[in-house]
Amino acid sequence: MNKRQLIICSAIICALVILSRCISKQPAGGDMRGPQYAAANSCESCHKAIYDSYQSTAHAHTSGLANAQTVKGTLTAPANRFVFGNGTEVVMEQQDGRLYQAAYSNGALQQKQAFDIAVGSGRKAQTFLYWQAGKYMQLPISWFVPANSWANSPGFPADHPKFDRAIPSTCFGCHSSMVGIKSVSAQGLEMQEEFEQNKLVAGIDCQRCHGPAADHVNYQTEHPQEKTAHFMAKIGALNTQQQIDMCAVCHSGLKPMLKPASEFKPGDALADFVMPTAPFPTSRIDVHGNQLQLLAASKCFTGSKQMTCSSCHSPHKTERENMQVFSQRCMSCHMAGSPNFCTLKTVPAATLQQNCIDCHMPATPSSAITLLTNGKQSPTPDSIRTHWIKVYKEVK
Ligand code: HEC
Ligand code: HEC
Ligand code: HEC
Ligand code: HEC
Ligand code: HEC
Ligand code: HEC
Ligand code: HEC
Known part of the structure; x- marks a missing residue:
């Protein structure tokens, strides 16, 4: 066999191997993160106690679809609004089962956008995003738990409402399990990201911390008598630094990222993901x-x-x-x-x-x-x- 034939031959073998894995390893339910991931709810059947208690955590609810159940802020008058410095009033409205923030100036509607995604479990605060032409835009007012009131969103001016702040994917890197990104381009000094619509694994799920688990689910399903875990990282076997890094990828502050946080898997090093910054006193x-x-x-x-x-x-x-x-x-x-x-x-x-x-x-x-x-x-x-x-x- 000459070199060329060898390359073609190995390419075919590779393709067959990959294909056969795809067919045999396709998890029931599937997951938009790809075939290495099991469906987010597939852990429930075998890890019921952990699965159930996990549903109560802030991690599980740190992002999700925004609706009357998930939005923690007051939706009824008179506390369902915030008045900006220039007199513009932003009011929560409900229409056909959807929620909106509507800005009125002297009684005239200026702008109105729907709540699509909620960010924050509502321990301390919750902020909201609407979808517009490939971007997630932040709504002008957020809910603040300590104050028990709506107010201008963090970093937003207090004198007038703004509807034009696009949210970067890094938010989702810490507040979700995965977000689909269609394209990234540079516009001057600013990064422009275009997202894929409806491609969000909301909340932090099991596989966000434990890594992709389709192989684990398939193996354990096919071998129900097996009492030890296969194809699953043992967190107890990781060293101290690796265990800390698993959490620190989202808990070491807002820093420039070298790689998307959602790609982090148990055993990975924080330094490969987060840009080092000068130590503070x-x-x-x-x-x-x-x-x-x-x-x-x-x-x-x-x-x-x-x-x-x-x-x-x-x-x-x-x-x-x-x-x-x-x-x-x-x-x-x-x-x-x-x-x-x-x-x-x-x-x-x-x-x-x-x-x-x-x-x-x-x-x-x-x-x-x-x-x-x-x-x-x-x-x-x-x-x-x-x-x-x-x-x-x-x-x-
Ligand atoms: C068909 C049953 C089954 C399913 C489904 C399943 N597991 Fe497991 N898993 C096991 C068994 C059995 C063990 C070993 C006993 C134990 O630790 O509970 C295990 C152990 C684990 C461990 C501990 C590994 C170790 O040795 O420290 C983790 C973490 C884990 N599973 C995560 C998951 C996640 C995440 C999912 C869902 C994506 C999942 N499992 C779905 C059966 C299953
Ligand atoms: C994917 C990013 C991510 C990872 C990984 C992560 N966290 Fe978090 N964590 C968050 C976010 C975001 C919040 C805020 C949740 C909210 O209230 O909306 C949070 C909140 C918390 C809280 C406060 C919860 C409460 O109920 O008061 C604790 C404690 C915490 N994390 C500990 C950990 C530990 C321990 C690990 C590692 C085992 C970890 N986190 C891994 C993103 C992450
Ligand atoms: C590096 C990871 C990271 C990034 C990036 C990040 N957050 Fe967070 N966020 C956290 C963590 C961790 C907490 C919890 C902090 C704590 O309790 O100490 C949190 C808390 C919050 C809370 C309060 C949640 C609650 O219920 O108390 C909101 C709202 C929030 N973030 C919104 C955002 C938005 C919007 C963005 C993007 C502009 C963003 N975050 C970017 C990690 C991150
Ligand atoms: C915030 C990160 C995080 C999330 C999310 C998470 N885990 Fe874990 N999990 C851990 C850590 C850390 C350990 C090791 C616990 C320890 O060191 O005490 C662990 C241990 C385990 C173990 C083995 C030890 C035990 O307690 O039985 C299983 C099984 C497991 N997780 C399953 C799950 C399942 C199922 C989910 C989703 C419902 C999930 N985990 C979500 C961080 C996480
Ligand atoms: C894993 C073991 C461990 C745990 C858990 C732990 N500590 Fe410590 N702590 C230590 C060690 C070791 C020292 C250093 C003792 C020394 O240098 O003499 C220390 C020191 C301290 C000090 C003195 C700090 C200083 O600057 O002088 C305080 C206060 C303290 N711990 C309080 C706490 C509190 C409160 C908690 C729980 C929130 C806690 N520790 C949990 C191991 C631990
Ligand atoms: C020595 C014990 C101890 C260790 C180690 C520890 N925490 Fe905590 N953490 C606490 C306590 C106690 C609280 C307060 C809980 C409360 O207020 O209800 C807390 C609160 C938090 C909160 C919520 C903070 C807030 O006010 O919103 C986050 C987030 C958190 N821890 C993350 C982490 C992460 C990530 C690590 C590892 C880098 C870590 N913790 C290590 C004891 C610890
Ligand atoms: C009412 C506040 C208070 C409470 C509650 C408290 N501490 Fe302390 N702790 C202090 C103060 C103040 C000191 C310094 C005492 C001194 O200077 O003699 C101290 C000293 C210490 C030290 C020694 C610090 C050193 O200089 O080496 C440790 C360790 C410690 N505390 C741990 C704990 C642990 C663990 C708990 C819970 C079981 C606890 N403390 C509860 C206030 C408190």
Whole structure:
């Protein structure tokens, strides 16, 4: 066989192998991310307990179709509106089962757009996008939970409503499992992205963290007696850094990306995805969405060498505000009665054990928030739990 025939021959073999894999590995239901992915709900049958509890998490609901059930903000008068500085009023309207934001100036309708996608689970805030000619555009007003009111969307001016802010794909990289991008082009210094309509795997699903799982689902379905996992990364077998990176790809702040976050799989390195930025003095690190850097500055982290986000967080459950549960996790290293326990003597040990968090990880007003709030515009400044674990003299 000459070289040319060899190449053709191997090309045919390759094509056949790929084709046969496609046919035999096509998962039931399928997923728009491609054949390596199983349908998003296919984990339920075998991992029911995890699947069910996961549905309650902020991750699961961090994006989705916007409708009267998923929108957390008030839709009924008089609180269903926001008045901009120039007197223009943006009002929530419902029509034929759809929701709209309509801007009125002196009673005359200026502009009106539908809610298509909600971003944010509504823990703290929710913002909304509408679809227009290949782009996701942000609606002018968002819902702010601490203020219990609608107000101009983060980064938007407070004096007049704007309907023309296109949202970049990076939003979806952290707030969804996948978004379809049709094309990317440069227009001057700005990147212009065109999205594929209706191609969004909303929310953060199992495979967003665990990686594509069609092979796992097919294998386990074909071998129901098999009690060990095949074709699935074992997170416990990853090193500490790799386990942290799985979370940090979305929790190390808003930074330029080298690759789309949605391509991250367990075992990948954060440095291959997120552009390194000059280190800040720790006191100036923004507490918004930057849990990694704050935690990394803590002695718990540097001293234990084995701390991951899972040392305190259970990835499939909502434990928010359960200070006792979190305090138990602190005490797995700082055992009551041991020399590692809290050295504060003015408070009884039993009281200390109820809540380590408010003293050592106080909720801190975020000064440099670029995304959610902006001191001047937002009705109340947001505050975020700092991950810089230390002694805060002011909470003595
Ligand atoms: C047909 C049954 C079946 C389906 C469907 C299934 N799994 Fe599994 N999976 C198993 C079995 C069996 C194990 C091994 C026992 C265990 O850890 O629960 C396992 C283990 C795992 C593990 C732990 C791996 C380890 O060893 O640490 C993860 C993660 C996982 N599955 C994720 C998923 C995801 C994500 C989906 C959906 C895309 C899914 N599984 C669908 C049967 C299934
Ligand atoms: C795909 C991006 C992404 C990944 C990966 C990710 N997160 Fe998140 N996480 C988010 C977003 C976005 C939110 C905000 C959700 C909301 O409320 O809309 C969030 C919120 C949270 C919250 C607050 C939830 C609450 O109920 O208060 C915790 C805690 C958290 N993440 C921990 C983790 C941990 C631990 C990991 C790794 C095991 C992880 N995250 C991986 C994007 C991600
Ligand atoms: C690098 C990942 C990342 C990017 C990019 C990102 N976010 Fe977030 N976002 C987060 C994380 C993480 C949180 C939760 C922060 C926390 O609680 O500390 C969050 C929180 C939010 C919340 C509040 C959710 C809630 O219910 O409390 C909204 C709304 C939001 N983001 C909208 C957006 C929009 C719109 C964009 C794009 C312009 C965007 N985000 C880009 C990671 C990201
Ligand atoms: C935010 C990221 C994230 C998401 C989303 C996620 N997991 Fe996990 N999962 C983890 C981490 C981290 C671990 C390792 C847990 C640990 O170290 O305690 C894990 C462990 C597991 C395990 C093996 C250990 C166990 O607890 O039995 C299974 C099975 C599993 N996940 C299934 C799922 C399924 C099914 C879903 C969707 C319903 C899902 N996971 C969604 C991060 C995630
Ligand atoms: C994985 C083990 C581990 C966990 C979990 C843990 N810590 Fe630590 N922590 C350490 C180690 C190790 C040190 C450093 C001790 C030293 O240097 O003497 C430390 C130090 C500290 C310090 C002193 C910090 C300083 O700057 O002097 C405080 C306060 C603290 N931890 C509180 C907490 C609280 C509160 C929690 C729970 C939210 C927690 N830790 C969870 C291991 C842990
Ligand atoms: C030592 C324990 C500990 C570790 C380790 C830890 N967290 Fe947390 N985290 C907490 C506690 C406690 C809270 C507060 C929960 C609450 O307010 O209900 C919290 C809150 C959060 C929140 C919500 C913050 C807010 O105010 O909106 C996010 C997001 C989060 N953690 C992500 C992470 C990520 C990502 C990692 C790993 C880089 C991580 N955490 C590691 C203890 C920890
Ligand atoms: C009422 C606020 C408060 C509570 C609750 C509290 N601490 Fe403390 N903790 C302090 C203060 C203040 C100090 C410094 C005491 C001193 O200077 O003697 C301290 C000291 C410590 C230290 C030693 C720090 C060092 O300098 O090495 C550790 C570790 C610690 N706390 C862990 C915890 C853990 C774990 C819990 C929960 C079981 C907890 N603390 C609950 C306020 C508190």
